[in-house]
Amino acid sequence: MKHLKNIAAGLTLLLLFACNNAGNTSDEQNSDSTAVAEVAKATTGNGEISFVDEVYDFGQITDGEVVEHTFKFTNTGTEPVIVSRVSTSCGCTTPEYTATPVAPNKDGEVKVRFDSHGQSGKQQKIITVVSNAKNNIQTIQLKGEVS
Structure with missing residues (x-):
């Protein structure tokens, strides 16, 4: 029974952290998009x-x-x-x-x-x-x- 409570507590913590991270995904995606754009800009040179x-x-x-x-x-x-x-x-x-x-x-x-x-x-x-x-x-x- 004690192990069951530990597993339940662990799952609760996991869900809690997952819920907190869900709100940050758009910020992470925006910074990922910005990073991709910066890399693309950096790899585009002044050749023509x-x-x-x-x-x-x-x-x-x-x-x-x-x-x-x-x-x-x-x-x-x-x-x-x-x-x-x-x-x-x-x-x-x-x-x-x-x-x-x-x-x-x-x-x-x-x-x-x-x-x-x-x-x-x-x-x-x-x-x-x-x-x-x-x-x-x-x-x-x-x-x-x-x-």
Whole structure:
């Protein structure tokens, strides 16, 4: 019986502390959100990506052809730019990109390969480039028509 009272007392204390912490969760979440925002701000530098061309029109091709294009960019900012991720809107488009830091006034590139096999009609493939630059999310695109 004595053990039962100790267990009940322990559970009561646990619930009491849990209830007190429930009121603080929004404050903790706000400080977590603030911390995340500060980290994001700290990792965004003063580099800036400037693409030579943001859209490449490959014209008309036949089903099964593969189109490759290299989008070149310059870091027009004052700090190195690091491209952390490049994603595409379709599995038929694969990217490769400069993985090393791009110093100010130096060039980098994003090379994309579009495999038109199984595609037909007008095509518009969006490529999203994520980096530590001021303009940290950029989009470039391939477009054309597959017949």
